[in-house]
Amino acid sequence: MRSRVLFLDHVGALGGAELALIDVARAYRDTSTFLLFADGPFRTRLERQGIQVEVIEGGTALHSVRRETRWPGPRVGWDVLSLAARIAPLARRHDFLHANSQKAFIVACVAGAVARRPVIWDLNDLLIDQHFSRLNITLDVLLARHCAVRVMVNSEASARALIAQGGPAHKVRVVYNGIDAAPFDAVTDAEIAAARDEFGIGSRPAIAVFGRLAEWKGQRTALQALRHLPDVDLLLVGDALFGEDAYAKSLRSDAVGLGVADRVRFAGFRADIPCLMRAVDVILHTSIAPEPFGRVIVEGMLARRPVVATRGGGVDEIIDSGHDGMLIPAGDPDLLAGAVDRLLRDPVEADRMGRAGRETAERKFTVNAMVETMSRNIEELAGA
Ligand code: UDP
Numbered sequence: 001m002r003s004r005v006l007f008l009d010h011v012g013a014l015g016g017a018e019l020a021l022i023d024v025a026r027a028y029r030d031t032s033t034f035l036l037f038a039d040g041p042f043r044t045r046l047e048r049q050g051i052q053v054e055v056i057e058g059g060t061a062l063h064s065v066r067r068e069t070r071w072p073g074p075r076v077g078w079d080v081l082s083l084a085a086r087i088a089p090l091a092r093r094h095d096f097l098h099a100n101s102q103k104a105f106i107v108a109c110v111a112g113a114v115a116r117r118p119v120i121w122d123l124n125d126l127l128i129d130q131h132f133s134r135l136n137i138t139l140d141v142l143l144a145r146h147c148a149v150r151v152m153v154n155s156e157a158s159a160r161a162l163i164a165q166g167g168p169a170h171k172v173r174v175v176y177n178g179i180d181a182a183p184f185d186a187v188t189d190a191e192i193a194a195a196r197d198e199f200g201i202g203s204r205p206a207i208a209v210f211g212r213l214a215e216w217k218g219q220r221t222a223l224q225a226l227r228h229l230p231d232v233d234l235l236l237v238g239d240a241l242f243g244e245d246a247y248a249k250s251l252r253s254d255a256v257g258l259g260v261a262d263r264v265r266f267a268g269f270r271a272d273i274p275c276l277m278r279a280v281d282v283i284l285h286t287s288i289a290p291e292p293f294g295r296v297i298v299e300g301m302l303a304r305r306p307v308v309a310t311r312g313g314g315v316d317e318i319i320d321s322g323h324d325g326m327l328i329p330a331g332d333p334d335l336l337a338g339a340v341d342r343l344l345r346d347p348v349e350a351d352r353m354g355r356a357g358r359e360t361a362e363r364k365f366t367v368n369a370m371v372e373t374m375s376r377n378i379e380e381l382a383g384a
Pocket of ligand 1: 017019238268270271
C-alpha cells in the first residue's frame with residue numbers, strides 16, 4: 001500500500017512542473033489527493049487520470065507575487081497563514097505533503113507544522129539570481145533546511161544551484177522528468193499534413209519553439225534568427241501562462257519590425273504537442289537564462305526531430321552536442337540560424353540526429369524511472 005500523499009501546487013495552468021507530476025500522482029491516486037490553489041486546465045488533466053483533486057481558491061496577494069518581486073508585503077504573509085489553516089485538516093488525513101511549486105512549498109511548510117506532517121519539496125526551478133529575487137531564494141533555502149524532509153530536484157543543475165545557495169545537500173535527490181513516447185508514435189501522416197495545412201506551411205521547411213511565452217524563454221532570438229532563414233516558417237507554440245502578456249504582445253510587434261511576420265505563426269497553447277513536433281523539421285529551444293530541465297527538448301527527441309538548444313542548466317544534462325542534438329550559446333540569433341541552416345541542408349544528418357535523440361530520451365527519461373525514483377523516495381521516508 002502506497003503512502004497517503006497530499007500533493008500541492010499553487011497554479012491551475014499547465015506549466016512543465018505541473019505536467020511532470022501527473023504521472024507520479026497517478027501512481028498514488030488510490031491513496032492520495034491533489035490540492036490546487038487555483039482552478040484551471042491542470043485540474044481537468046489530473047481528474048482525467050482518476051486523481052482526486054480539491055481546489056481552494058483565494059490567496060490573491062500570494063498569487064500576485066512574481067519571481068522577481070523583492071518585497072511581497074504583509075498581505076502575502078496573511079494569505080500563507082490562512083491557506084495553511086484551511087489545508088491543515090486535510091493534511092492530517094495524509095502521511096506527507098508534497099509541494100510542487102515554491103508558493104505551495106511555503107504554504108505546505110506552515111500547514112505541515114500545524115498538522116505535524118512531513119513536507120517533501122519538489123523543486124523544479126534553478127535558484128539563481130537570474131530567475132528569482134534574493135528574498136525569494138533566502139526564504140526557499142531556509143525552509144529547505146528547516147522544514148523539508150527531502151528536496152526532489154529536476155536536474156543536477158537545480159541541485160547544484162540549491163546547494164550553492166546554502167541548501168541542504170543531504171536532503172537533495174535528482175529525479176529527471178520522464179515522458180511517454182507513445183503519443184509521439186501514435187501521430188499519423190494525415191495528422192501531420194493537417195497540422196501543416198492549419199498553419200499554411202505547405203511543403204516549405206518549418207522550425208518551431210515550444211514553450212510558454214516568457215522573456216527568458218527567448219522566443220525573440222528565434223524571430224531574429226528567422227531574418228537569416230528566408231525560406232523558413234517559424235511556429236511559436238505556447239502562451240503567456242504566468243502573467244507575461246506584455247512580452248507575448250511585444251513578440252508580435254517584433255515580428256513585424258523584423259520583417260518576418262508573414263512567416264511566423266503564433267499557435268497559442270496547444271494540447272497536440274507530439275503532432276506539432278512531428279510536423280516541423282527542426283525544434284528550437286531558445287532560453288536566454290539557464291533552464292532548470294527543459295521537457296520540450298526531451299519531447300523533441302521523442303518526436304525524432306533534431307533539437308537545437310541553448311546551453312546552460314539542465315539542458316547540458318540532456319543533450320550530447322553533435323550527437324543527439326546541438327547546443328549553442330544563448331541569445332545568439334546568427335549561431336542559431338547557422339545551426340538550423342546546416343540541419344535543413346543536410347537531411348541525412350538531421351535524421352541521424354533525430355534518431356540518436358530518440359534513443360537518448362528512451363534510455364534516460366522514461367516515465368517508469370521517474371515514478372519509480374519518486375515513489376522510492378517517498379516510501380523510504382515513510383519507513384524511516
Ligand atoms: N506545452 C504544452 N502546450 C504548449 C506549450 C508547451 O503542453 O502550447 C508543454 C510542453 O510540451 C512541455 C511543457 O509545456 O511539456 C513545458 O515544459 P518545459 O520544461 O519545457 O518548460 P517550463 O514550462 O517548465 O518552464
